[in-house]
Amino acid sequence: xTNKFKKNEWNLGLLYSSINDKQIEKDMTSLENLCEDFxxxxxxxxxxxxxxxxxxxxxxxxxxYIDGIDGLLTPKPIxxxxxxxxxxxxxxxxxxxxxxxxxRATKALxxxxxxxxxxxxxxxxxxxxxxxDPQLAKYKFFLTCVFSDAKxxxxxxxxxxxxxxxxxxxxxxxxxxxxxxxxxxxxxxxKDIPLAQAQGxxxxxxxxxxxxxxxxxxxxxxxxxxxxxxxxxxxxxxxxIDDELRGYTRPYDDTIxxxxxxxxxxxxxxxxxxxxxxVPQKFYKLKAKLLKLKTLSYSDRSAKYAKVNGDFPxxxxxxxLTKTFGNFDSKYSEILKNYIKNGQIDVYAKKGxxxxxxxxxxxxxxxxxxxxxxxxxxSYLTIAHEMGHAFHTExxxxxxxxxxxxxxxxxxxxxxxxESLAFEEIxxxxxEKQRVIALHNQIDDDISTIFRQVACFNFENxxxxxxxxxxxxxxxxxxxxxxxxxxxxLGPVFKMNHDDGYSFVQWWHIRQFFYVYSYAYGQxxxxxLLRRYKKDKGFIKSIEKFLxxxxxxxxxxxxxxxxxxVTSGQLFQEGIDQIAEDIKRLERLIK
Numbered sequence: 001x002t003n004k005f006k007k008n009e010w011n012l013g014l015l016y017s018s019i020n021d022k023q024i025e026k027d028m029t030s031l032e033n034l035c036e037d038f039x040x041x042x043x044x045x046x047x048x049x050x051x052x053x054x055x056x057x058x059x060x061x062x063x064x065y066i067d068g069i070d071g072l073l074t075p076k077p078i079x080x081x082x083x084x085x086x087x088x089x090x091x092x093x094x095x096x097x098x099x100x101x102x103x104r105a106t107k108a109l110x111x112x113x114x115x116x117x118x119x120x121x122x123x124x125x126x127x128x129x130x131x132x133d134p135q136l137a138k139y140k141f142f143l144t145c146v147f148s149d150a151k152x153x154x155x156x157x158x159x160x161x162x163x164x165x166x167x168x169x170x171x172x173x174x175x176x177x178x179x180x181x182x183x184x185x186x187x188x189x190x191k192d193i194p195l196a197q198a199q200g201x202x203x204x205x206x207x208x209x210x211x212x213x214x215x216x217x218x219x220x221x222x223x224x225x226x227x228x229x230x231x232x233x234x235x236x237x238x239x240x241i242d243d244e245l246r247g248y249t250r251p252y253d254d255t256i257x258x259x260x261x262x263x264x265x266x267x268x269x270x271x272x273x274x275x276x277x278x279v280p281q282k283f284y285k286l287k288a289k290l291l292k293l294k295t296l297s298y299s300d301r302s303a304k305y306a307k308v309n310g311d312f313p314x315x316x317x318x319x320x321l322t323k324t325f326g327n328f329d330s331k332y333s334e335i336l337k338n339y340i341k342n343g344q345i346d347v348y349a350k351k352g353x354x355x356x357x358x359x360x361x362x363x364x365x366x367x368x369x370x371x372x373x374x375x376x377x378x379s380y381l382t383i384a385h386e387m388g389h390a391f392h393t394e395x396x397x398x399x400x401x402x403x404x405x406x407x408x409x410x411x412x413x414x415x416x417x418x419e420s421l422a423f424e425e426i427x428x429x430x431x432e433k434q435r436v437i438a439l440h441n442q443i444d445d446d447i448s449t450i451f452r453q454v455a456c457f458n459f460e461n462x463x464x465x466x467x468x469x470x471x472x473x474x475x476x477x478x479x480x481x482x483x484x485x486x487x488x489x490l491g492p493v494f495k496m497n498h499d500d501g502y503s504f505v506q507w508w509h510i511r512q513f514f515y516v517y518s519y520a521y522g523q524x525x526x527x528x529l530l531r532r533y534k535k536d537k538g539f540i541k542s543i544e545k546f547l548x549x550x551x552x553x554x555x556x557x558x559x560x561x562x563x564x565x566v567t568s569g570q571l572f573q574e575g576i577d578q579i580a581e582d583i584k585r586l587e588r589l590i591k
Contacts, residue, residue, distance in 0.1 A: 005343045008314065008345070008346070008347035008348065009087070009343065009346050009347070010083060010087060010343055010344070010345075010346040010368055010370075011342060011343025011344070012080060012083055012084060012087075013343075014342060014343070014344070014366045015076060015079065015080040015083070015365065015366070016077075016080050019081065019084060019091075019093060019094050019097055024077045024080070024097075024101075027075070027076055027077055028075065028077050028101060028104055028105070030069070031066070031075055031105065031108050032104065032107075032108040034065075034066045034069070035066065035108040035109060035111040035112055036108075036111055038062060038063065038066060038111065038112060038115075039111040039112065039114070041062075042059050042114075042115065043111075043114045043115075047118055049118075050118060050119070050121065050122050050126070051122075051126065053130065053133060053135065053136070056130065056136070057135060057136065059115070060136075060139050060142075063112070063115060064400070064401045064402055066112075067363075067401035067402075068363065068364060068400065068401035069364065072109060072112070073362060073405060074362055075101075075105050076364065076365055077101050077105075078098065078101050078102060078105055079360070079362070079365055081094050081097055081098035081101060082098065083360075083368060085098065085175070085178075086178075086353065086354040086370060087346065087352075087353055087354075088352045088353065089178060089179045089182040089183070089352045089353075089354070090183075090352050095175070098175075099167070099172070102167050102171065103164075103167060106163050106164055106166070106167065107164070109163065110159075110160040110163050110164070113156055113159040113160055113163065114156045116146060116149075116153065116159075117150075117153050117154075117155070117156055117159065119143070119146045119147075119150075120146055120147060120149065120150025120153050121150070122147070127143075127147050130143060131143060131144065131147075138402065139402065141403070141552055141553055142402055142403075145260070149257065151247065152246040152247055152248065152254075152257075153246075154245060154246065158245070162242065162245075165238075169234070169235075169238040170235060170238060173231050173234055173235055174511060176227075176231070177227075177228070177231055177511065178354060180224050180227060181195060181224075181355065181505075181506055182194070182195075182196075182351070182352050182353060182354060182355065183351075183352070184220050184224070185351060186198040186213070186216050186217060186220065187216070188201075188213065188216070192351075194349050194350060194351050194353070194355070195217065195220065195355060195506070196349045196353070196354075196355025196356065196372045197349040197372065197374065198213055198216070198217055199217060199355070199506075200349070200372060200374045200376070200378075200379070201213060201374065202214055202217070202299055202302065202303075203302035203303055203304060203378065204304065204307070204374070204376050204378075205303075207291070207293070207300075207303075210299050210300065210303060211297065211299060213299070214297070214298070214299035218499045218500065218502055218503075219499075221502040221503065221505040221506055222499060222502045222505075224505060225475040225478075225479075225502050225505050226475065228475065228478075228504070228505040229473075229474060229475035229478065232463070232473070232478065232504070232510075232511075233467065233472055233473060235511060236463060236464055236467045236473075237467060239251070239464070239513060240464070240467060240468050242254075251460070251461060251464035251465065251468075251513070251514070252266075252457075252460075252461065252513075252514040252517075254513075255513055255514040255515065255517075256514075259407045259408050259409050259518065259555070260407050260551070260554045260555060261407065261409055261521075261554070261555055261556070262554065262556050262567065264567075265556060265566055265567050265569075266517055266521070268569040268572070269454075269517065269520060269521055269524075269569070269572050270454055270457055270458070270517065272569055272572045272573055272576065273450060273451060273454040273520055273572070273576065274454060274455075274458065274488075276451075276573075276576045277451060277455075277488055277489045277491070278491075279447075279451070279576060279579060279580050279583070280447040280451045280489050280490070280491070281489070281490070281491030281492075281493070282580075282583055283443055283444075283447060283583050284296060284301070284490055284491055284493050284494065285491070285493050286583065286586065286587060286590075287300075287303075287305065287440075287444075288493050290305035290440070290590065291303060291305050295493060295494065295495045296490075296493050296494045296495070297494070297495060297496070297500075298486070298490075298494065298496050298497075298500040298503075300494075301448075301490060301494070302444060302448065304437070304440070304441060304444075305437070305440060306437045307437070308377050308426075308430065308434055308437050308438055308441070309430075309434060311375045311376075312375050312376060312377055312379060312380040313375050314347050314348075314373050314375070314383075317373075317379070317380045317383055318336065318340060318383070320380075320425075320426075321336060321380075321383060321384055321387070321422060322336055322337060323425075324384075324421060324422050324425040325387070325418070325421075327425075328421060328540070329540065329544070332387075332391055332418075335387075335390065335391060335394055336387055336390075339367075339369065339387075339390065342366070344366060344367060344368050344369060345368075345369045345371060346368070346369070346370050346371065347371050347373045348371075348372065348373055349372040349373075349374070353372070354370065355372055355506075356370070356372065356508060357369075357370055357371050357372060357382050357385070357386050358370050358386065358389075359386045359387075359389035359390050359393065359415075361390070361393045361394075362404070362405070363397055363400065363401050363404040363405070364401070367390050367393045367394065369386045369387070369389075369390055370386075371383065371386065377426070377438075377441065378441075378445075380422070380426070381419050381422055381423060381445070382419075383422075384418050384419045384421070384422035384423075385415045385416065385418065385419040386415065387418060388414045388415035388416065388417060388418030388419060389411055389414060389415045391414065391418065391547060392406060392410075392411060392414035392415070392547050395544070395547040395548045396547070396548060396549070396550035396551075398548065399548075399549070399550035399551070399552060403549075403550040403551045403552040404550045404551070405550065405551050406549070406550050406551045407518075407551060407554075407555045408515060408518040409517070409518040409521040409522060409555050410522070410546075410549075410551075410555045410558065410559075411518065411522070412518045412519050412521065412522025412523065412526075413521070413522040413523075413525045413526050413529070413546075414522075414526075414546075414547055415522065416449065416519075416522050416523045416526040417526035417529050417530060417543070420526060420527070420530050421530070423438070423442055424530075426438065427439075427442075436586070436589045436590060439582065439585065439586050439589070440586055442582070443579060443582050443583060443586060446523065446579050446582075447489075447579070449519050449520065449523040450519070450520045450523050450524060450575075450576070450579070451489045451520075452486075452489060453509075453516040453517065453519040453520050454489075454516075454517065454520050455485045455486055455488055455489040456485070456507070456509065456510065456516045457514060457516050457517050457520075458485050458488070459481060459482060459485035459486075459510070460510050460513070460514055460516070461514075462481050462484075462485065463478065463481060463510070466481070475502075476498075478501065478504050479498055479499070479500075479501025479502050479504065480498065480501055481501070482500075482501040482502075482503060482504045483496050483498070483500055483501040486500075521555075521566075523575070524571065524572050524575035524576070525559065525564065525566060525571070527575045527578060528564055528571050528574070528575065529543060529546075529564070531578075532563075532564075542562035542563065543562075545561070545562055546558060546559070546561075546562050549561070
């Protein structure tokens with residue numbers, strides 16, 4: 001392992017010294033051996049663990065021992081190779097090794113496929129007995145999920161095939177898609193700039209540059225839409241086949257199940273937000289007046305009508321955020337300092353690097369944060385957002401391999417909460433005129449996080465239903481469908497052209513199948529947390545309890561434990577009403 005790494009880049013030496021590190025092979029072999037041993041011990045004719053409590057406890061302990069040591073969700077070698085490719089998609093050697101390791105990991109984990117399936121076959125009476133037994137208390141939620149998921153299980157042989165085909169049917173398409181996007185550059189003012197950087201510049205540019213940049217981006221996306229058409233149809237058709245085999249009736253059923261949300265709560269969320277599309281439409285009418293435009297183009301949706309004074313270079317941003325997080329609780333500022341010191345944050349955009357931002361870590365590995373920082377207020381808040389994920393991950397690790405992984409909907413709650421904290425701190429330091437600009441930008445971000453993402457959820461649902469009905473969807477139809485769903489929340493003040501629809505080419509989230517609802521869910525819940533915290537600083541203990549809960553229960557129950565109820569939908573409506581009030585406040589201020 002090496003500690004030599006470039007400043008503001010990932011120190012992947014925290015995982016392995018290089019792709020030639022012999023420990024990669026040792027770790028993969030260890031996973032294979034552990035899975036093989038588990039299979040030999042428990043995939044026996046008698047399957048005693050299905051009826052004998054002692055055997056069940058022993059098998060569960062050994063199962064999660066494997067998870068704790070080698071990682072079942074994402075083995076350490078695969079995480080390392082994925083990070084390597086996200087830093088540089090041209091690294092063919094890493095890509096080749098990743099494909100081989102993915103195949104080996106899938107085969108190894110297939111040795112455990114019988115376990116979930118057999119647990120699901122435990123008789124109803126035995127299920128009740130096991131769930132009420134004190135010796136199985138720490139496994140209760142895990143077993144509850146296994147028992148409720150059983151109706152979607154296939155046979156052991158079929159599950160192995162499903163796992164093996166996931167590489168060519170899904171993962172390799174995703175890798176190819178990312179490889180194409182990271183190779184795209186935009187010719188701007190005599191320089192070739194990465195697509196991700198160009199996209200980050202659009203909202204910060206004046207009208208002339210905004211239109212020019214977005215036009216250049218749309219042209220490049222349209223050029224590669226032939227591949228994206230094939231890719232999207234392959235991914236969606238593969239999902240259709242999977243859903244039919246497992247018995248899911250709606251395209252989003254599997255996602256909601258995996259995120260452990262209550263389907264009725266999610267459907268209520270989508271319904272309430274969709275019915276409230278008049279709220280963002282009112283904002284965009286106001287935005288058009290601020291920009292002194294009669295109509296808005298698609299690229300204007302994220303435009304800032306004025307800039308918050310000052311740049312936000314990474315170093316000063318970290319200094320400011322360290323203070324903000326420290327004011328909340330010193331443990332969070334210490335985590336941020338350690339991430340910088342250890343090289344767990346990759347900061348700037350460059351050719352070949354994956355665009356966007358994310359945070360990824362597991363129980364047994366360090367957590368890494370990817371950014372594409374552009375010295376803007378948006379980039380500043382993105383650091384806070386991704387560190388919210390990091391704080392959630394670090395505080396959840398004591399839950400152990402069983403429950404350290406949390407629901408995506410709660411992940412977005414944590415990230416948007418810390419982003420809001422950072423925004424509040426920045427606003428307090430601004431003069432009054434600058435606060436008006438910041439309020440505008442906050443509303444802009446709220447609308448993007450809540451209404452735009454639900455519009456995307458509806459867009460995804462349309463794509464899947466069309467493919468299920470017609471068998472295929474063209475790139476032109478995808479573009480038109482994109483525009484229809486975006487126009488629904490943007491409103492009549494926007495005049496969109498067909499090429500705007502090719503945004504689907506680079507919209508990563510629609511490849512993650514209905515993940516986007518978690519943004520709206522998280523943002524509206526985080527607003528409730530912030531309201532409570534502002535009224536009572538002692539609520540910080542409840543927030544820490546939530547951040548430390550991992551995935552030990554459903555999101556609804558974890559929130560209920562700290563006094564937050566999302567099941568009635570009232571909390572969602574309150575958050576939307578708050579945004580509507582913010583718009584009225586902005587309207588009064590600019591008059």
